[in-house]
Amino acid sequence: MNPHLFENGWHPTAILGAMGAAAAAAKLFKLPGEKVCMALGIAGSLASGLRQNFGTMTKPLHAGRAAQNGVMAAQLARRGYTADPGIVEAKLGYANAFSGPGKYDLNKITANLGSPFDIVSPGVGLKRYPSCARTHPGIDAMLDLVEQNDLRPGDVESVACAGTYTTPTMLIHSRPRTALEGKFSMEFCLALALTERKVSLPDFRDQKVQDPKIQELIRKVTFSIRPDLNTIEHSGNPSTTVKVTLKDGREFTKTVDEARGTPNNPLTAEEVRGKYRQCVKGIQPQKEMEKTIELVGDLENLKKISTLADLLRGAQSR
Amino acid sequence: MNPHLFENGWHPTAILGAMGAAAAAAKLFKLPGEKVCMALGIAGSLASGLRQNFGTMTKPLHAGRAAQNGVMAAQLARRGYTADPGIVEAKLGYANAFSGPGKYDLNKITANLGSPFDIVSPGVGLKRYPSCARTHPGIDAMLDLVEQNDLRPGDVESVACAGTYTTPTMLIHSRPRTALEGKFSMEFCLALALTERKVSLPDFRDQKVQDPKIQELIRKVTFSIRPDLNTIEHSGNPSTTVKVTLKDGREFTKTVDEARGTPNNPLTAEEVRGKYRQCVKGIQPQKEMEKTIELVGDLENLKKISTLADLLRGAQSR
Known part of the structure; x- marks a missing residue:
């Protein structure tokens, strides 16, 4: 369903999460197959969440609601509540409504399903930073550059960041005013990494985002699409390049393909x-x-x- | 937003209802303007409901959830919960996501808003029959024909029903198997009206829908699009024509423009x-x-x- 689902304005965590939670709850309830279908059918009608709310309190609500919706759907199905049993692929159903008519691939749902489960391989990612995962490779790159070259914020002329074309559609707050917006801002996250040499929860405060020194750095950051990551096939590849240019003309460049905390680059x-x-x-x-x-x-x-x-x-x- | 919203698979009661309920609850809470915007922003991320579930228990759930979502959104907004303040018209917001990019008319939201409120004029419709409103003009026509001409089910060769092009997209169960599907079946509702000379709640039972005599009549009913109702401008016009042809060749035709229970044809x-x-x-x-x-x-x-x-x-x- 992605990236269509996403491009249509939906928050995948909310939309896909409701179905995942329904499946998990149905499994825990040991529901028979037909009731699992009902649970998914109910969950399809409960799933919701708009990306426009990224950077507000409603965004984290999406995740909680996804879980709640899935559990409720399975509870209702267990008691005999009905829904369309083919909700995912039906004409007026889930995939068409959220992704757009025919803009999904049913085969990918069942291909390799459970052999192994994604939770086993590639495994679970754990976020190192309290911001959108799409900011993470950029943050890693900036922290490496700062540490290896002892960069000082006052010496920086500009920061050029480049990655996949879907990243700026996720990081919608290039000029953040609040901490919640800062979580969806590559500009703020890079400014913070450069200034604090770490990116941690206590710094996600409105006051910090509004700090004139941070705001000045934010304006020095640009994001561009890397030519090798401008197609739908590479839309999910978060590889990110950060180039810092100092006022004295020196340039430092670093590319991070897999951020710390992803399955292939796990945290200790x-x-x-x-x-x-x-x-x-x-x-x-x-x-x-x-x-x-x-x-x-x-x-x-x-x-x-x-x-x-x-x-x-x-x-x-x- | 309609008919795009509807054509994309969404149930308007669920999607629009959440916003209506949020606005009403915000009004009752006497929230200031900016918090009304937050309530709508939250409600936009809670609204959901797929038409594929018409004819199942999940369909009426949509209406209750719409109310619940609106009230919860207003309660959260009252306590300072945040969302995007321009959720309706924002790029990744409510109207674009549910109707499709640009497929909505913002002016129609505010045109004549409150002068008068729709609840005053045209007023509120009250359903005479416990089935989708789109079946109502057809049922009215059939009941009139049956009564005026003393029609007997066994004498009927065929029933030709005709109306707006959106009606068959709402009445998705032309071959219903359950009472809940029967509520979204012009075929069942007309068969019931012809057989019982009334359409009332006790007859919406699975057993009744599965009755061989009813099923035989269902197969005699066809629906076609009336040439004057095949454009988007007339998509909401439920005017419906019913033509009953008897085995002896006689034909009886009746058109109902406004069903009993609509504001212009109210119930006593x-x-x-x-x-x-x-x-x-x-x-x-x-x-x-x-x-x-x-x-x-x-x-x-x-x-x-x-x-x-x-x-x-x-x-x-x-």
């Missing part, structure tokens, strides 16, 4: 733990934080999932 | 009361039924809406 276990600590700092007390890390690290041996759930909702400390 | 107050009694029979006890009718008939003088709400949820009888 300690980096994952570090990210968790960063995310819950000030929300979860230190002791519960470390206990959570311990339980998740040995999840397959956890006897009751409620032990983890209680910990996460702070039930023990109330 | 007693007919509305009768429909309510039909709908809640076996669900609400007689006494509560009549009390509900009394309260709704004088709604503007009801001191507390909870009096009605309690009555409807059966709180008094628990």
Whole structure:
């Protein structure tokens, strides 16, 4: 369905996620095949989420709703609720409505399905930075350039970034005003990497985005489409090149094909733990934080999932 | 946005209804303008509903979800939740995503907005029959023909129905197998009108739809596009012609432009009361039924809406 789905303005996490969640919940409920179809049929009518809301609070809502919609669809199907059993491929159904008439490939849905599951290979990506994944290879490149060449923001004349043609359609906030918009801004993320030499959650604040020094750097960043990544076949390739030109004329260039945190370039276990600590700092007390890390690290041996759930909702400390 | 919205596979009740409900809830919350925009922005990302599910339980779910989505959007906006403030007209927004790029007319949204509100003029339609509104003029025509000419199902050779080109795209079940599919079947509704001389809720049962006599009549019904109703300008005109041909060669024809229950051809107050009694029979006890009718008939003088709400949820009888 992609990139048509995406180009039509839909947020894939929301639209595809509802179906994924419905399938997973239907599996957990051990529903028979016909009820799995009903669950997908219901989920198809619940799935929603517009990309225009990227950079607002509604964007993360899409992910939660996708999960909720899928679970609700499976719960309804379990109780005998009905929907069209061929919702994906039907004329007035899911794929046509979201991607456009015929702009999808049914074969790709079932090709290699479960052999292996994507969660096994290529595996799961874990984001190193709290921003849109499309900013990650650019951030990696900038951090490498800054560190290797000891670049200083004040010495920079311009930053030229180049990648696939779909990246600017995802990173819609080239002139961000809020932290949420900054998450969808290659310009802000590169300015932040150059200034702070790291890209971490505490810096995604409105104040930081509005900082005059950051705003000045944002205006120095341009994005262009790399000639080798201007076709639909390469639309999903996030390979990104960053070229920093200093005021003294020197140029530094770096290309990152696979960002840190992607399956082929995974984070270390300690980096994952570090990210968790960063995310819950000030929300979860230190002791519960470390206990959570311990339980998740040995999840397959956890006897009751409620032990983890209680910990996460702070039930023990109330 | 219509008929593009509709032709793309979306259920307008679900898609437009979410925005209507958000606007209404925002008004009741007395939200300031910018928060009304946020409510619409959130609702735009919640709105969903595929026409492929017409004829299944998921279709009526669309209406309830539209209301729920609108209320939730307004509640979130009231608490400061954010979304794109220009969701309707934005490039990656609501109108483009659901109708297709540029396939909408923004001017029509604001033209005559509130002067008067549609709820005042043309007014509200109340369905006489428990089936898709597009079946109603055809049903009216058939009931008139049956009554005026004392038609008997066994004497009928064929039934030719003709109307606007969008009607068959709404009535997608020309060969219905269930009662829910029968609601979206001109064929079933006309067969029922011819057989029962009325079209009422108790007859929308799977068993009735599957009745061999009804199925035989269904196969005698054809639908064609009336030449004067084959353009987009007339896409919303439900004027419908029914021609019944008897085995003895006699023909009877009737055209209904505005079905009973539409604002220009309203039901009487007693007919509305009768429909309510039909709908809640076996669900609400007689006494509560009549009390509900009394309260709704004088709604503007009801001191507390909870009096009605309690009555409807059966709180008094628990």
